[in-house]
Amino acid sequence: MKTVPEFFGSCVFDDSTMRARLPKETYKAMLRTIKDGRSLDINVANVVANAMKDWAVELGATHYTHWFQPMTGVTAEKHDSFISPDGDGRVIMEFSGKELVQGEPDASSFPSGGLRATFEARGYTAWDPTSYAFVKDGVLCIPTAFCSYSGDALDKKTPLLRSMEAINRQAMRVLKLFGSDVTSVKTTVGPEQEYFLVDKEAYDKRPDLIYTGRMLFGSRSPKGQELDDHYFGAIKPRVAAFMKELNEELWKLGVCAKTEHNEVAPAQHELAPIFTTTNIAADHNQLAMELMQKIAKKHGMVCLLHEKPFAGVNGSGKHNNWSMTTNTGVNLLNPGETPYENAQFLLFLAAVIKAVDEYQDLLRVSVASAGNDHRLGANEAPPAIISIFLGDELTAILEALESDTAYSAREKTLMRVGVHVLPKFPRDTTDRNRTSPFAFTGNKFEFRMLGSSASVSDCNTVLNTIVAESLSQFADVLEQAEDFEAALHDLIVKTIREHKRIIFNGNGYDEAWTAEAERRGLLNLKTTPDAIPCLLAEKNMALFCKHKVFSERELHARYEILLESYSKVINIEALTMVDMVNRDILPALCAYGERLGKAVAGKTAAADVKCVYEIKTLEKISAYTDVIYEGVQLLEDAISSVKGISDSLAAAKAFESDVIPKMQSLRATVDSAECITASEFWPYPTYGDLLFGVR
Numbered sequence: 001m002k003t004v005p006e007f008f009g010s011c012v013f014d015d016s017t018m019r020a021r022l023p024k025e026t027y028k029a030m031l032r033t034i035k036d037g038r039s040l041d042i043n044v045a046n047v048v049a050n051a052m053k054d055w056a057v058e059l060g061a062t063h064y065t066h067w068f069q070p071m072t073g074v075t076a077e078k079h080d081s082f083i084s085p086d087g088d089g090r091v092i093m094e095f096s097g098k099e100l101v102q103g104e105p106d107a108s109s110f111p112s113g114g115l116r117a118t119f120e121a122r123g124y125t126a127w128d129p130t131s132y133a134f135v136k137d138g139v140l141c142i143p144t145a146f147c148s149y150s151g152d153a154l155d156k157k158t159p160l161l162r163s164m165e166a167i168n169r170q171a172m173r174v175l176k177l178f179g180s181d182v183t184s185v186k187t188t189v190g191p192e193q194e195y196f197l198v199d200k201e202a203y204d205k206r207p208d209l210i211y212t213g214r215m216l217f218g219s220r221s222p223k224g225q226e227l228d229d230h231y232f233g234a235i236k237p238r239v240a241a242f243m244k245e246l247n248e249e250l251w252k253l254g255v256c257a258k259t260e261h262n263e264v265a266p267a268q269h270e271l272a273p274i275f276t277t278t279n280i281a282a283d284h285n286q287l288a289m290e291l292m293q294k295i296a297k298k299h300g301m302v303c304l305l306h307e308k309p310f311a312g313v314n315g316s317g318k319h320n321n322w323s324m325t326t327n328t329g330v331n332l333l334n335p336g337e338t339p340y341e342n343a344q345f346l347l348f349l350a351a352v353i354k355a356v357d358e359y360q361d362l363l364r365v366s367v368a369s370a371g372n373d374h375r376l377g378a379n380e381a382p383p384a385i386i387s388i389f390l391g392d393e394l395t396a397i398l399e400a401l402e403s404d405t406a407y408s409a410r411e412k413t414l415m416r417v418g419v420h421v422l423p424k425f426p427r428d429t430t431d432r433n434r435t436s437p438f439a440f441t442g443n444k445f446e447f448r449m450l451g452s453s454a455s456v457s458d459c460n461t462v463l464n465t466i467v468a469e470s471l472s473q474f475a476d477v478l479e480q481a482e483d484f485e486a487a488l489h490d491l492i493v494k495t496i497r498e499h500k501r502i503i504f505n506g507n508g509y510d511e512a513w514t515a516e517a518e519r520r521g522l523l524n525l526k527t528t529p530d531a532i533p534c535l536l537a538e539k540n541m542a543l544f545c546k547h548k549v550f551s552e553r554e555l556h557a558r559y560e561i562l563l564e565s566y567s568k569v570i571n572i573e574a575l576t577m578v579d580m581v582n583r584d585i586l587p588a589l590c591a592y593g594e595r596l597g598k599a600v601a602g603k604t605a606a607a608d609v610k611c612v613y614e615i616k617t618l619e620k621i622s623a624y625t626d627v628i629y630e631g632v633q634l635l636e637d638a639i640s641s642v643k644g645i646s647d648s649l650a651a652a653k654a655f656e657s658d659v660i661p662k663m664q665s666l667r668a669t670v671d672s673a674e675c676i677t678a679s680e681f682w683p684y685p686t687y688g689d690l691l692f693g694v695r
Ligand code: ADP
Pocket: 188, 189, 190, 191, 192, 272, 273, 274, 275, 276, 321, 322, 323, 324, 331, 429, 430, 441, 443, 444
């Protein structure tokens, strides 16, 4: 059996494979392309493509695909075979540089937000050579960006790459002022991924899980997560077998899956990889989500990536650990040891604080989805209000700087940026305050508002761009400064003074925080329809256009897509509820009522008995049946009245204010009815079957 180091990355056309398989000059040209973003000469591309094909064929590949991330948020691939007729009735395996570098999937059915009508549907995919090609299921996958012929981004990767370019540009300006000789800055991401594993047999009997990924009905099981006996608990054999296979498959694909453990809720688990460059981390997270779902099926389970599959039980999120690293390997959010390093750290820290305060709305938009609305603000996930946790020690240092006072009683001298060494402060671990949506954890920030099914591309596009903007403003000031050290000190102090309202180290779940946040003027955008319009706010359009991350056209398109997808999700959920009620739930209640009625008739004819249970239950069941019947009519009416609304924001708002409340009240009655219906009459597996069904 091969050891992990032997098979790690074995399905990836990575640096060592390229070095071994490409002629020296071609390899060097590839490196220049990867490191400096130079475009690849077609002759070089031909050599690379041929070597890539030979390598992939040895691994059993017969097809290739341009692998991309359309705005649906999941990955897309269209397979083409390497086969080419040789003229003698035989075939050879071929793959050209042109096919490697650019593709033309028809792909006209992906959402484009009006960026292209289907009659001019041609979009093209372009290779992202900074993310290595890999072989998956007999297909050579080439990570690509997806654009329209007019250059509009049609995917999630293009803006992410543009935002990385933007932050690189601005961070380099700032680093130059510190006399640094680094040549590039990249952001890094390590996403921690939560998910549920449920038994496939039970899952297959629930239309709501199949169509929507969450249980639209279901009364709580007697036991939930209250004992906390699942968290970090022993992993069940079936789950362990799944995790082993998942890890091995991810390792073959060069994904550094590192930790795995049981999460708080029953049946909930987490996977964390070691961080890497942001666009690669985004690709890897997509691969991880795809493989989780595929491998779970092989083990008789289904992997749920929905943010809230089970009301009343913890939902699933994703923690986006983020930092900035130079090509020399310096983490710019690491406090460092010398006054010089500390000053640089404080400036980058200040850039993030300013960015998050000024663009709270965009960060909120970047995690907005129908599924995530169930989590944000509920008592298990960070609130919908954005704030930054810095920990008491770092906050005290910033306060001392701001007020020109000594940091602690023991310090005799005041602290000057660039002159004094920062007092040592213990690293705040993530677990110190899990209620903060945006926490500094020693040498990186952890953005915790993402839903489990989200693409990390969205929030990192925003993070990179807003921090690029802070850095750009800082560079504007510092480039003009006569006394760099004094200007630096003043700039940091001014930034803290102007943006300290965003810093909050307390309990984000506390009711009092909502009021306090309002007093501080922080935004509280509770739902997706509340948040999305911020995308088109003037300041945000100006930001994205300035840094060439999105054009106005692209922003309008994304606004439409986000709202439409919200409305579509709620619409599918509502229709699924109607279907389940009409076809399964009402008939089941009717049958059970009839059974009770017959029992009463039979028993009272045979003996002088009261049948209290049968009669009372029959009365309740009949009452619930009537309420449910009425509720489903109201829901159907609400669905049809939204159909007539053509404006996407108005439609989304109508789903939120008219349809969702009717879904909630219908569910409440159905769940009450479930609690008194004999198990054999209830048409679906229960919470217990789903949450405790994997043994
Ligand atoms: P924990 O949250 O359990 O304390 P860590 O802090 O070590 O664990 O890491 C959590 C996640 O953050 C991991 O995916 C890790 O790779 C990632 N991470 C660590 N350092 C960085 C960094 N500089 N940039 C981005 N992600 C990072």
